Amino acid sequence: MPSSDRSSQHPWLGIVADDITGATDVAAYVTRTGSATIQFFGVPEGLTSVDADCVVVALKTRSVPADEAVKQSLEAARWLERLGVEHVYFKYCSTFDSTPAGNIGPVADALAAERGASRVVIAPSAPENGRTVYQSRLFVHDQLLEESPLKDHPLNPMHKSDLRVLMAEQSATPVEAVPLAVVAQGADAVRRTVGAFEGPLVHVVADAVSDADLDVWAGVALEQPLSTGSAGLAAAMARAHSGSSRSDLSVPLPSGPVGFLSGSASAATRGQVHHFLERHAGLYVDAKALATGEQRIGDIERYLDEALAKADPPLVYSTTSLHELTAIQRDLGPATAAHLVETAMAETARAMVARGIRRVVVAGGETSGAVVQALGPAGIWIGPEVAPGVPWTVTTDDDPIALLLKSGNFGTEEFFTIAEAWA
Numbered sequence: 001m002p003s004s005d006r007s008s009q010h011p012w013l014g015i016v017a018d019d020i021t022g023a024t025d026v027a028a029y030v031t032r033t034g035s036a037t038i039q040f041f042g043v044p045e046g047l048t049s050v051d052a053d054c055v056v057v058a059l060k061t062r063s064v065p066a067d068e069a070v071k072q073s074l075e076a077a078r079w080l081e082r083l084g085v086e087h088v089y090f091k092y093c094s095t096f097d098s099t100p101a102g103n104i105g106p107v108a109d110a111l112a113a114e115r116g117a118s119r120v121v122i123a124p125s126a127p128e129n130g131r132t133v134y135q136s137r138l139f140v141h142d143q144l145l146e147e148s149p150l151k152d153h154p155l156n157p158m159h160k161s162d163l164r165v166l167m168a169e170q171s172a173t174p175v176e177a178v179p180l181a182v183v184a185q186g187a188d189a190v191r192r193t194v195g196a197f198e199g200p201l202v203h204v205v206a207d208a209v210s211d212a213d214l215d216v217w218a219g220v221a222l223e224q225p226l227s228t229g230s231a232g233l234a235a236a237m238a239r240a241h242s243g244s245s246r247s248d249l250s251v252p253l254p255s256g257p258v259g260f261l262s263g264s265a266s267a268a269t270r271g272q273v274h275h276f277l278e279r280h281a282g283l284y285v286d287a288k289a290l291a292t293g294e295q296r297i298g299d300i301e302r303y304l305d306e307a308l309a310k311a312d313p314p315l316v317y318s319t320t321s322l323h324e325l326t327a328i329q330r331d332l333g334p335a336t337a338a339h340l341v342e343t344a345m346a347e348t349a350r351a352m353v354a355r356g357i358r359r360v361v362v363a364g365g366e367t368s369g370a371v372v373q374a375l376g377p378a379g380i381w382i383g384p385e386v387a388p389g390v391p392w393t394v395t396t397d398d399d400p401i402a403l404l405l406k407s408g409n410f411g412t413e414e415f416f417t418i419a420e421a422w423a
């Protein structure tokens, strides 16, 4: 574990992430570059030093009111500053999940003021996951953001793709752009273009369609005390910064049975659950039955006992067709339905751990939030990736548990099967 290789260094990179699976995504990308990375859920009160190269604070601020997102993000940034980080990175979704009210613009502005930044790079590009920015337009694979499945997102449907327009809706700060043709000429050309922008504070939209483009941006971004984007630019900055001085970055996973929880409503997860159910028996969490008391945690516990007795990996899931989900949400209301399911998932996670499960796989950002809250780890070390942006993590507690927190959209159909077979 990285913690065994102690040195007196303090972390150079501090990341404020606006959701939990987004945080493990960026943490994975940075870890890949050879940087020891630790992630906390919220600000760990009382902790005054951390032995890692990069510290990630995972918040749940993507869809809360903008003033609350600003408050929590500032608290996280100030704590990271007290740890001595040189650079603060604001991580948001590579599909720019936000609304005209925020929260990307307001948080970027507040952090810029806190850090004394004058040019704030806006870089959602994550080429490995098919997110690229060209002529300031964000693409998801071969589709403009506004034509991609994100146009139907339940919380923040994305109906525009031009990042200058999206930022201008959320922030009064002037916004400028650096086109790919300039990026292709290298960091000095980008520096000259950015240097010509006028005003004390400017948001700078970064065209980038490859990791090489992000490497150009990293050189420029690191000259400021703050930058923003998805996992792509953070990884490029970590590549640009000198590597870890730690000799051992391995994060061994505790052994023991693996348990699966899926509360994700994303298309990718539907395929993964289906693939798993062709091989093993799962238990469907039925929000309507939870509401009437026809399904209780006792039923889930019985299923867990039966599966473990047969040495079969348990899967407790609410993932269902869009048609069924819409019907449930119509009957119960989306918030009540989600609360019932998330409570059941949290209780199931506790029941799994109480039964000796030491590897817990969770699909869905909100679901991961509920599970992490229930298990209450102090922090997690970032280990090997099962899919791009989805790393195994190990809690920093005395009796460690491995958590695999998967963003709904990430991973191939075999994701659960690969995780199950992980050595």
Ligand SMILES: Nc1ncnc2c1ncn2[C@@H]1O[C@H](COP(=O)(O)OP(=O)(O)O)[C@@H](O)[C@H]1O
Pocket: 263, 264, 265, 266, 269, 285, 287, 318, 319, 320, 325, 328, 329, 337, 338, 339, 341, 342, 363, 364, 365, 366, 367, 368, 407, 408, 409
């Ligand atoms: N069958 C279901 N009935 C009601 N709510 C559900 C159901 N399945 C998922 N949900 C809710 O939908 C939300 C899914 O969000 P999340 O966990 O972030 O995954 P994703 O973003 O991949 O869909 C959660 O709040 C979850 O509790």
Ligand SMILES: O=C(O)[C@@H](O)C(=O)COP(=O)(O)O
Pocket: 019, 021, 022, 023, 025, 026, 092, 093, 094, 095, 230, 231, 364, 365, 389, 406, 407, 408, 409
């Ligand atoms: O940047 C990304 O795409 C991800 O890290 C991310 O933030 C995904 O969000 P969820 O789909 O809500 O997990």
